[in-house]
Amino acid sequence: MEGSVARASTKGQACATEPSLIVERVTKRFGAFVAVEDVSLVVGRGEFVCFLGPSGCGKTTLLRVIAGLDPQDEGRIIQDGRDVSALPPSARDFGIVFQSYALFPNMTVAANVGYGLVSQRKPKAEIDRRVRELLDLVGLADQAWKYPAQLSGGQQQRVALARALALDPGLLLLDEPLSALDALVRAHLREEIKSLQRRLGITTIMVTHDQDEALSTADRVVVMNRGRIEQVGTPEEVYRHPRTLFVAGFVGRMNSLPGIVLDSAHVQVGAVQLACRSAAERAAGDAVHICLRPEDLLPAAPAEIGTRLPATVRGVEYLGSIARAMLDAAGLPLVMEVQDSALRRLALRPGAAIEIVIPPDRVLLFDRAE
Amino acid sequence: MAVVAAARVRPIWSADDKLLFAVVAAAGLFFTVFLLFPLATLFLESFRDQRGAFVGFANYLRYFETPSLLDSLWNSVWTAVVTTVIVIPTAFIFAYAMTRSAVPGKALFRATALIPILAPSLLPALALIYVFGNQGMLRHLLFGHSIYGPLGIVVAQVFYTFPHAFLILATALSGADARLYEAAEALRASRLRVLRTVTLPMARYGMVSASFVVFTLVLTDFGIPKVIGGSFPVLATEVYKQVVGQQNFQMGAVVGVVLLLPAVIAFAADQWAQRRQVAVVGARAVPFVPKRRPLRDGPLFLFCVLVSALMIGLVGVAVWGSLVTFWPWNLTLTLRNYAFGTFISEGWGTWWTSVRLSFCTAVIGAPLIFVFAYAMERARKGAVVASFLRFLAIIPLAVPGLVLGIAYIFFFNAPANPLGFLYGTLTILVLNSIVHFYTVGHLASLTQLKSLDPEFESVSASLKVPILRTFARVILPMSLPVLLDVAVYLFVNAMTTVSAVVFLYAPGIMPASVAVVQMDEAGFASPAAAMATVILLTSAAVKGVQVAVDDWLSARTQAWKRR
Numbered sequence A: 001m002e003g004s005v006a007r008a009s010t011k012g013q014a015c016a017t018e019p020s021l022i023v024e025r026v027t028k029r030f031g032a033f034v035a036v037e038d039v040s041l042v043v044g045r046g047e048f049v050c051f052l053g054p055s056g057c058g059k060t061t062l063l064r065v066i067a068g069l070d071p072q073d074e075g076r077i078i079q080d081g082r083d084v085s086a087l088p089p090s091a092r093d094f095g096i097v098f099q100s101y102a103l104f105p106n107m108t109v110a111a112n113v114g115y116g117l118v119s120q121r122k123p124k125a126e127i128d129r130r131v132r133e134l135l136d137l138v139g140l141a142d143q144a145w146k147y148p149a150q151l152s153g154g155q156q157q158r159v160a161l162a163r164a165l166a167l168d169p170g171l172l173l174l175d176e177p178l179s180a181l182d183a184l185v186r187a188h189l190r191e192e193i194k195s196l197q198r199r200l201g202i203t204t205i206m207v208t209h210d211q212d213e214a215l216s217t218a219d220r221v222v223v224m225n226r227g228r229i230e231q232v233g234t235p236e237e238v239y240r241h242p243r244t245l246f247v248a249g250f251v252g253r254m255n256s257l258p259g260i261v262l263d264s265a266h267v268q269v270g271a272v273q274l275a276c277r278s279a280a281e282r283a284a285g286d287a288v289h290i291c292l293r294p295e296d297l298l299p300a301a302p303a304e305i306g307t308r309l310p311a312t313v314r315g316v317e318y319l320g321s322i323a324r325a326m327l328d329a330a331g332l333p334l335v336m337e338v339q340d341s342a343l344r345r346l347a348l349r350p351g352a353a354i355e356i357v358i359p360p361d362r363v364l365l366f367d368r369a370e
Numbered sequence B: 001m002a003v004v005a006a007a008r009v010r011p012i013w014s015a016d017d018k019l020l021f022a023v024v025a026a027a028g029l030f031f032t033v034f035l036l037f038p039l040a041t042l043f044l045e046s047f048r049d050q051r052g053a054f055v056g057f058a059n060y061l062r063y064f065e066t067p068s069l070l071d072s073l074w075n076s077v078w079t080a081v082v083t084t085v086i087v088i089p090t091a092f093i094f095a096y097a098m099t100r101s102a103v104p105g106k107a108l109f110r111a112t113a114l115i116p117i118l119a120p121s122l123l124p125a126l127a128l129i130y131v132f133g134n135q136g137m138l139r140h141l142l143f144g145h146s147i148y149g150p151l152g153i154v155v156a157q158v159f160y161t162f163p164h165a166f167l168i169l170a171t172a173l174s175g176a177d178a179r180l181y182e183a184a185e186a187l188r189a190s191r192l193r194v195l196r197t198v199t200l201p202m203a204r205y206g207m208v209s210a211s212f213v214v215f216t217l218v219l220t221d222f223g224i225p226k227v228i229g230g231s232f233p234v235l236a237t238e239v240y241k242q243v244v245g246q247q248n249f250q251m252g253a254v255v256g257v258v259l260l261l262p263a264v265i266a267f268a269a270d271q272w273a274q275r276r277q278v279a280v281v282g283a284r285a286v287p288f289v290p291k292r293r294p295l296r297d298g299p300l301f302l303f304c305v306l307v308s309a310l311m312i313g314l315v316g317v318a319v320w321g322s323l324v325t326f327w328p329w330n331l332t333l334t335l336r337n338y339a340f341g342t343f344i345s346e347g348w349g350t351w352w353t354s355v356r357l358s359f360c361t362a363v364i365g366a367p368l369i370f371v372f373a374y375a376m377e378r379a380r381k382g383a384v385v386a387s388f389l390r391f392l393a394i395i396p397l398a399v400p401g402l403v404l405g406i407a408y409i410f411f412f413n414a415p416a417n418p419l420g421f422l423y424g425t426l427t428i429l430v431l432n433s434i435v436h437f438y439t440v441g442h443l444a445s446l447t448q449l450k451s452l453d454p455e456f457e458s459v460s461a462s463l464k465v466p467i468l469r470t471f472a473r474v475i476l477p478m479s480l481p482v483l484l485d486v487a488v489y490l491f492v493n494a495m496t497t498v499s500a501v502v503f504l505y506a507p508g509i510m511p512a513s514v515a516v517v518q519m520d521e522a523g524f525a526s527p528a529a530a531m532a533t534v535i536l537l538t539s540a541a542v543k544g545v546q547v548a549v550d551d552w553l554s555a556r557t558q559a560w561k562r563r
């Protein structure tokens, strides 16, 4: 176990604090189908981790493996130094919120939240006190006597959260807890979950396929694809320094073009030679994908350093505080994002001719199989 | 990363896992002892002679060389076909009127159409004898034909199977998607064309399903041919004659197997049709609300009135006949025919036996079926066993009551069987009834369980609440209406069935439905009709109680269902 922790940290997957949960080489199959393949992960105490990935990539499966609801075929799960790999869910220490919330429809909010406490054979007064405390925590103290069907989606979600926290679990598991809500409630609730998590200091894993949600709430993001972990890192790491083409394309928007490494400082894309710092790590002639974030394309200004390209605006998508411009930059189809203010200053409208700058340190390269 | 394989995991069973598996195992034991073993014994017996020596197909050869037996097979098949051909269109039009038209009084029509389900199949046969029998007042309408025989069998069967066909067809038709009709209307399709291109294809599998159900019901029904068949032999009466009359158990076993075959084929075809039916109705279907259209609704209304009048008329005649002094010569009303003690030694005791039998079947059967279904559905361990049991649970639907009854005789009457002490007790009648009517209750339970969030149990496990508590506090309260439904279904069927219990009852525990057969056989037609009426009233009363309890339940649970 010690060895695996050390190994994990050398791979840049380390967590800041002591480990609360260690997932070690876990594989889960459904028949011949491998839903989770040889996954290893360390989650620190009090950390907020998001599993992010496209639909069907195995996020829920991994979460259920950690909970013991669908036991893994191979590998170990170690929680707080205890090997729980073979234990049933009831012998583990976690609270869980499902996408459907799974609130008991025939019980009041208070009874739902106190459901786990009642079978702990605690005195009634203590249970009542704890239920009130939990409902206060999620801001539903005045709804205690309602039934779930009488609550809004967001309120139901909070009841589910309070119920999951009732037994003071060491680990909180959330499976797409916000996906059933509309956008506004969603943005509000994710901040609430985050601040609640910080206040309680509870180790939390949240599954989501919404990158904004993952980037804004998580201490670290685990990007998954086809049952495997592609990258683990802080939101900034996975956004700024994606390790694979998949991560680059999945997290945030990306211009991705095929090209070839020219020399230690340049790549060739179409008819264009781009200055690129990371070309230094590659041999000339390598086939690569060249990736550029839309916000890294800058309107030309005297102070900017980088490859300058003439561009024609093909179309503009107005998104409020920012705008997205579709460009034809020396034959390359590129998308650029600019602030609303810049949009006005540059008078970007279809047909306009501008000049853009691509900073060399912002050009990402990934292997391309011929 | 190291190349060595990661450690394999052997999950430890939790107390919940053990409990659920124990229930699954109990269900397995139940099916093995009360379904598989008896049927297997029946099969084995059909290959043996009187002394138990293996004789291969000798019994079957003898069967096919006995003309009277072969005749009965042919008679059963053709009466079943004729009945089906009459019932399906009639029930279809009736179901169409109930689901696709705006005829007034639908609730009343619906209730009337379901009356025959509450009575033993003998009731229509007895009524027909009153009207068209040797002493019948309308005998001359038959122009010399006799009601005793195929004619009476078919007419009584039509009456008896009508509600079954109606229920299936009404379900198939009410699953209609309004959007299809709107599309057809927008395309200016003629009404006939809509019927041909939209309605009929949608109900097609419902019709296949209903046809097989009706065919099987007729083929395996015992009461009607017994009462009105006269000297017209059919499979069901033949098997009874072989086993009870001539004590020829081997030939009884052969006829039982022969009877099982068409039923199994019909069953397999029905399963196929039902699977198709599901695919037809989309998940987002918009319910169809029929508009008023006098040209369509007028004739349909008349049709419904006619069918309902026949239903009520036939039941009415049976009830009336049970109340008159001496049909048809002395029509003064009397309750003498209800003094059953005068006609059969056990008298009203048979009714009490039936009530006890039905009550036990309902009160033991419904929870048992539900708990078994729950364990099969939610067990995390032993998934292979559970899925095999789900298959076993639908088999009883394909096993005719008569066959199950004979199978029980063979199995439980065998001297070596340690369970032999059950033979001739009310217990075996109850067990037999539970198995006989198991499948419908099982399917209803499964549908209910599938409508509950599968994560209830996961949440409970994470909160360290034992599954038993979650079952009692959440699953059960939410499923009470379905449980009640299943219980009433079991009660009514146990109350009215003749076919299985006719082989299994013993002196002192004769069910009322068997008493109807016995009294009719002894020439007491009016007391037989009286007993059938008592059965009908008992079933109807229980149905009424169900409606009342349902109302009370939904009032109590309103708070958590409504917003």
Ligand SMILES: Nc1ncnc2c1ncn2[C@@H]1O[C@H](COP(=O)(O)OP(=O)(O)OP(=O)(O)O)[C@@H](O)[C@H]1O
Residues within 6 Å of the ligand: A030, A033, A035, A053, A054, A055, A056, A057, A058, A059, A060, A061, A062, A209
């Ligand atoms: N019980 C099961 N039996 C068979 N296959 C399953 C089962 N559960 C999941 N899978 C398969 O495993 C894969 C991963 O499923 P999982 O539910 O973990 O995806 P996910 O990442 O949570 O996706 P989503 O975002 O859609 O919820 C899918 O291809 C799914 O079809």
Ligand SMILES: [Mg+2]
Residues within 6 Å of the ligand: A059, A060, A061, A176, A207
């Ligand atoms: Mg999922």
